[in-house]
Structures are given as structure tokens and as C-alpha cells.
Amino acid sequence: xAGVSQTPSNKVTExxxxxxLRCDPISGHTALYWYRQSLGQGPEFLIYFQGTGAAxxxxxxxxxxxxxxxxxxxxxxKIQRTERGDSAVYLCASSATxxxxxxxxxxxLTVL
Amino acid sequence: RKEVEQDPGxxxxxxxxTVAFNCTYSNSAxxxxxxxxxxxxxxxxxxxxxxxxxxEDGRFTAQLNRASQYISLLIxxxxxxxxxxxxxxxxxxxxxxxxxxxTGTRLTIIP
Numbered sequence: 236x237a238g239v240s241q242t243p244s245n246k247v248t249e250x251x252x253x254x255x256l257r258c259d260p261i262s263g264h265t266a267l268y269w270y271r272q273s274l275g276q277g278p279e280f281l282i283y284f285q286g287t288g289a290a291x292x293x294x295x296x297x298x299x300x301x302x303x304x305x306x307x308x309x310x311x312x313k314i315q316r317t318e319r320g321d322s323a324v325y326l327c328a329s330s331a332t333x334x335x336x337x338x339x340x341x342x343x344l345t346v347l
Numbered sequence: 348r349k350e351v352e353q354d355p356g357x358x359x360x361x362x363x364x365t366v367a368f369n370c371t372y373s374n375s376a377x378x379x380x381x382x383x384x385x386x387x388x389x390x391x392x393x394x395x396x397x398x399x400x401x402x403e404d405g406r407f408t409a410q411l412n413r414a415s416q417y418i419s420l421l422i423x424x425x426x427x428x429x430x431x432x433x434x435x436x437x438x439x440x441x442x443x444x445x446x447x448x449x450t451g452t453r454l455t456i457i458p
Contacts, residue, residue: 266444275355277434277448278391291445326390336446338390 237261239339241327247345248317256312256342260329267310268336269302270326278326284310317346348373353435353449361457364425368452370418370435379438380411382420384431385451391434394420422454430456 240259248254260267266285270278280294284304292302299317304310314321324343328336353370360366372380380397395402397409397418408421418435435449 268445270446270448275450277351277436277450278446280439280445280447283445294445330444335393336444338392340390 239327239329239337241325241339241342243342244340245343245345247347249347250317250319252317252346254314254317254344256314256325256344258310258312258327258329258339260308260310260327261337264329264331264337265307266330266332266334266336267304268328268330269310269312270328270338272324272326272341274323281312281325314344317344319346322346349449350374350447351435351437351449353452355450355452357453357455359455359457360425362425362427365421365423366425366454367419367421368433368435368454370420370449372416372418372435372437372447374437375413375416377437377439380418381436381438381446382407382409382418383434383436383448385434386431391448394433425456427456427458430454 242257268283269281272278282302283291287307299315302312322345324341326341328338330336351372382394383391384394385391395404397411399411401410406423410419432451432453434451437447439445
């Protein structure tokens, strides 16, 4: 069956631009997570959705970051006024309720 | 202090050897514990959950010591295919399922 998919796989943008990163979770998974992984580090939690609502957005670094999941399936992570420090791999994961989190391949974001 | 601490390595180990990793966590209220494996430029994948009683899956053994707040992973008879980064992962103690990762320990198995 299909796993978690993320698009684009790579995104290069210029400082100050707006980007959107998309995540398609495993069908039927109600929980969806966004993490960010910088080089040499483990993934860091950003935001968690249960259904359509953000159950925990405590990991979002500042108000330039926003995520939505309007129909409880696909999610979009939105970053405004990108900065060079936003460069990282953005990972999405999904799970059934209280189940194992399955990760997508990530979007590698490079801000020039 | 980081919530989850691991020795980043690298560990360079000959094929067939036994290798062990430890990890410590700071929040005593943490509920669930895992080891994830991450290959270069790939996503993390669950290797195994870690239970208080200890658990084994083939060549892999994981143990949890709640009193000392550490988690271990033992790999026996290591294979070339075991080369990867091993991430120690702790579930957030307030039960909302978010995971806290260590920095990972890089393992290279040498032929």
C-alpha cells in the first residue's frame, strides 16, 4: 500500500520568499505530524494534527510557520518570508490513533 | 540539557561484532520509548519499541531502565546492512504522541 508521500522532494527558494510543502498521509490515518531535521540532528517536532485540528503547534518556531489540514487528510506546511536558517529537511508522519508514526521521504528545503 | 541524549559516534565496527548504544532521557514522566533507524538521506523508520521488561527482535535487543532513565540497543552479529544512524526516541510525556528524538548515533559496519 502507499506510504506517506511529500511534495516537492526538493525546494530551492530565495530568502524572503513564501513556500508551501505538501504531505499526503497514509489513507485512514487520523493523526499527522510535521517535523524538521537539520543536518546532523534528529527530527524536531513542529505541529501535530488530530483530524482537521491542530492538537499541538508548540513546535512551530515563530509566526512565519503555519500548517493546515482542512479535510483531515492532506496537510500543507506554509513558511512565509523564508530565512536561510529555515533550510532543513521537513518530514511528515502519520499514524492511526496512538499507533506507530510512519514517516514520508521529506522535503529538502534550501533557502539561498 | 537536551531531552534525549545520545553519543553521536561514529561507531566503526567490524562485521560480525556486537555493538551497543545507550541513550538517556531527562523527563521521568516519558511514557513510550523507541529506536528508529535512518539511512543516509532517507526517512526514519521504526526499528523497535522498547519495553520495561526488555525486548528482542532477531539480532536486536532493546532495554529500558526507568530508574536511571536510559535506553539501550544491542546489535549482535552485525551485518553490513546495519550501517545507518540509530535514533533514540521518546514519546512526549503528556500523551499527545509527539516524538522527541536524540541526535542519532551513526554506525558503520566494516567488511
